[in-house]
Amino acid sequence: MAVFTEVSLDEARAFVARLNVGTLTALRGITAGIENTNYFVTTDRGEWVLTIFERLTFEQLPFYLHLMKHLARKGIPVPEPRADASGEILHTLKGKPAALVDKLAGRHQLAPDDHHCAQVGEMLARMHLAGLDYPRHQPNLRGLAWWTETVPVVLPFVDAAQRELLTSELAFQQELAASAAYAALPRGPIHADLFRDNVMFDGLPGRERLTGFFDFYFAGVDTFLFDLAVCLNDWCVDLASGRGVDTRAAVFVAAYERVRPLTGGERRLLPALLRAAAFRFWLSRLWDLHLPRDASLLQPHDPTHFERVLRERIATPWHPPPAE
Numbered sequence: 001m002a003v004f005t006e007v008s009l010d011e012a013r014a015f016v017a018r019l020n021v022g023t024l025t026a027l028r029g030i031t032a033g034i035e036n037t038n039y040f041v042t043t044d045r046g047e048w049v050l051t052i053f054e055r056l057t058f059e060q061l062p063f064y065l066h067l068m069k070h071l072a073r074k075g076i077p078v079p080e081p082r083a084d085a086s087g088e089i090l091h092t093l094k095g096k097p098a099a100l101v102d103k104l105a106g107r108h109q110l111a112p113d114d115h116h117c118a119q120v121g122e123m124l125a126r127m128h129l130a131g132l133d134y135p136r137h138q139p140n141l142r143g144l145a146w147w148t149e150t151v152p153v154v155l156p157f158v159d160a161a162q163r164e165l166l167t168s169e170l171a172f173q174q175e176l177a178a179s180a181a182y183a184a185l186p187r188g189p190i191h192a193d194l195f196r197d198n199v200m201f202d203g204l205p206g207r208e209r210l211t212g213f214f215d216f217y218f219a220g221v222d223t224f225l226f227d228l229a230v231c232l233n234d235w236c237v238d239l240a241s242g243r244g245v246d247t248r249a250a251v252f253v254a255a256y257e258r259v260r261p262l263t264g265g266e267r268r269l270l271p272a273l274l275r276a277a278a279f280r281f282w283l284s285r286l287w288d289l290h291l292p293r294d295a296s297l298l299q300p301h302d303p304t305h306f307e308r309v310l311r312e313r314i315a316t317p318w319h320p321p322p323a324e
Contacts, residue, residue, distance in 0.1 A: 005037040005052045005094050012041065012050070015093050019082045019100055021045055036217060040103065047103040049079065049214075050093075056217060058090065058097050063138040064216050065089050065099055067131065067189055074130035076123070077212035079104060104212040106202030114251045117235050119210040120199055121255035124191075124231060127213065128224045129260055131189035140192055140220030142280055144177050150287055157290040162307065169279050169310065176272050182223075184265050190227035193218040195234045225266045228256060229277035232318075233309055242308030244274075244318050253320040261323060271317035278313050282306035 007015075013024040022045030030038040030049075037052040053061060065081045069089065072080040079101035081089035091098045109116045139145075151170050155163050176182050191198075191213060198215045201208035236249035253262075262270075285303035 004054050005096060007037075007039060007050070007052070007094065011093065012039070015050070015091070015098070016041060016043060016048075016100070018084050018091070020085070021048060021082060021100065041100065048082065048100050049103050051099050051101070051217070052093055053097045053099075053217070056097065060138065060141075061090050061097050061099075063136045064219055066136060067134055067219055068101070068216055070134050071127060071130055076127050076130050077104070077210070078216065079212065079214050101214075104200040104214055106200035106208075106211040108197050108199065109201045109208060110196050112196060112235050112248070114248060115206070116201065116208065116210075117248050117252040118255040119201075120194070120231065120235060121252040122259055123210055123213065124194065124227065125256040125259035127191070128188055128227070134189050138220050140190070140218075140222040140226070142192065142218060142284060143220070143222060144173060147173065147280065147283055150283055154283065154286040154290060158286065165307070165310070166283070169275065169314075172272075173276050173279060176269075176276070181265055181269060184263075185223040185225055185269065186263065186266070187221060187223050189219060190222050190224060191216060191219055192222065192227060192230060194227065194231050223273070224260075225262075225270060225273045226277060228253070229270065229273040230280075233274060233277045233281070233306075233313075237309055239305065242305060242312045244312065244316070246318060249318065250321050254323075257323050262320070267320060270320060271313070274313045274318060275310060278306050278310035282310055 007027065009024065009027055012027045016022070016024050022043030024041065024043055026040075026042035028040045030040060036054050039050040041048040041050045056064070066089070068078050068081055071078045082100040082102075083089045084091065089099065091100070147170055151166050155166065158166065193215060194213060199213055200211045202211045203209050232244070232249050232252060236245050236252055237243065238245055282303055285301045285306060288301070289303055
């Protein structure tokens with residue numbers, strides 16, 4: 001969520017006036033993230049998040065925005081897009097697609113423990129079930145097709161050991177995706193990027209309650225297991241070493257399964273999907289680092305973290321404990 005497109009106070013004031021959210025009082029660029037332009041918008045009626053989409057198109061965006069509305073109406077705590085007088089939730093600002101959504105209460109929990117992981121695991125399962133009847137379809141745009149296209153692009157920028165790992169893991173994931181076991185995995189709309197900084201908690205330390213998931217702009221229809229693996233690789237990993245924290249992962253999966261039990265196939269393939277999730281974010285971070293875009297506020301993530309996670313997931317496969 002860097003700032004690629006500069007928005008003046010006058011431009012923001014005119015934009016929010018069309019959406020009946022009050023009079024603009026403050027506008028502040030958000031430095032975190034690297035995909036879209038984001039601002040905190042404050043009016044005399046509340047706080048919002050303005051997003052200007054830098055890569056996603058007018059044709060792609062209805063999937064994400066209507067998914068958020070669908071989930072919100074099913075009781076999942078997600079930001080709901082704000083409509084204009086005609087009911088449209090996809091807008092235009094500076095000639096680019098834009099949206100204004102609710103700002104969730106609370107703050108990130110960047111050092112999660114079992115208490116936080118259990119809540120995220122439970123809500124993730126609830127979100128998966130709530131999306132089963134969502135009628136729109138769009139693939140995960142950072143899935144296997146993107147990996148296959150992007151690996152050759154980043155290979156010139158990495159060393160020999162990294163080239164070997166990138167090419168061998170891509171071959172492994174291509175073989176997995178062609179298997180009958182993978183085809184049988186349950187699917188539906190997934191978040192695909194539910195890291196610690198995309199979840200909010202509120203309350204006193206040790207007693208925080210989850211207040212919402214946000215930043216759905218990597219969402220797509222994919223396996224629920226991939227979504228779970230993305231979470232386990234962030235919420236249940238030691239950031240310094242890349243090693244999985246098995247006790248925390250067990251709590252996360254147990255909470256998820258109390259809402260949506262995993263199938264036998266999902267349990268068997270979780271180690272492979274943990275590798276897939278680590279591979280996806282290592283690859284995208286390499287791409288962002290070596291092929292950057294200009295932005296006034298841009299902080300690319302360190303790709304070596306997910307290289308370590310991937311090597312750990314290959315060396316030490318993790319299977320969830322038996323269901324409770």
